Amino acid sequence: MKICIKTVFVNLIIFLVSCNVNHKKMLQKQSGIMVSSVNWDLILHNFKAKPDSSINMDYFRNHYELYPERWEVVFDYLNNLRADSLLLGTVNLSNDVYVTISEYQTKKKEEIWFESHREYIDLQYVIEGSEYIALSHNAIENIVLYNKEKDIAFYTANVEKQLLADSTRFFLFFPEDLHQPCINIGSSKYVKKIVIKIKVS
Known part of the structure; x- marks a missing residue:
């Protein structure tokens, strides 16, 4: 018994x-967050672009767990995005997230420095056109010291990866990611881009 x-x-x-x-x-x-993977199809159910393979998924998962409300703002914006009705400029999506829509001509890589940010994470998505974005974690020289007001510093760096940015994929650049956007693919071309800024802490 x-x-x-x-x-x-x-x-x-x-x-x-x-x-x-x-x-x-x-x-x-x-x-949408699993222990070993991220279910992007569940998170971005109405957004056609996919995350680029260059994204540091460990950093993303950790930040999501700390600040899920910030990422929900981002995901909601992307899921309801109407690319044909976007106006140029900056809009606050919350106290910790804002978005900037810009258009420009791409440049020769020699005309562009690598940049990094401390206060905000970059989500970059090219709506129209295409460009290369170089990625590095190995700065050679700090050309312009960090400007806290603009949250940016500029560098020369060794290119680790050259990423194709177009409307099929988006990128996340965290504080340790030196990135060099707006690079010509062949010749100078028109690009329209969304940059969503997500506060780090």
């Missing part, structure tokens, strides 16, 4: 623990 009671008790504990684990997994799935 004692053995039966003990067995039932152990099975009950195992059942409760299993339920708790499954409940946590369900909540993680609903939020």
Whole structure:
């Protein structure tokens, strides 16, 4: 009799623990964040572009867990994006997130420095046109010291990756990511771009 009671008790504990684990997994799935991967199709269900493979997913997951409300603002904006009705300029989406729509001509890479930001994460998405964006984590020289008001510093750096930016993919650049945007693909071309700024802390 004692053995039966003990067995039932152990099975009950195992059942409760299993339920708790499954409940946590369900909540993680609903939020779009899984332990080892990110369900972008669930997060960005109405946005055609895909995340570029250059994105530091560990940094993204950690930041999402700390500030989910900021990323929900970003995802909501992208899911409701109407590319044909966007006006140029800057709009605050919340106290910690803002978006800038700009248009420009791409340039020769020799005319552009690498840049980095401390206060904000960059989400960059090219709506029209295409360009290269160079990525590096190895600065050679700090050309322009960090400007806190503009949240930017400029560098020369060794190119680690040259990324194709067009309407099929978007990029996330975190504080350690030196990036050199607006580079010609062949010759100078028109580009229209969205840059969403997400506060780091």
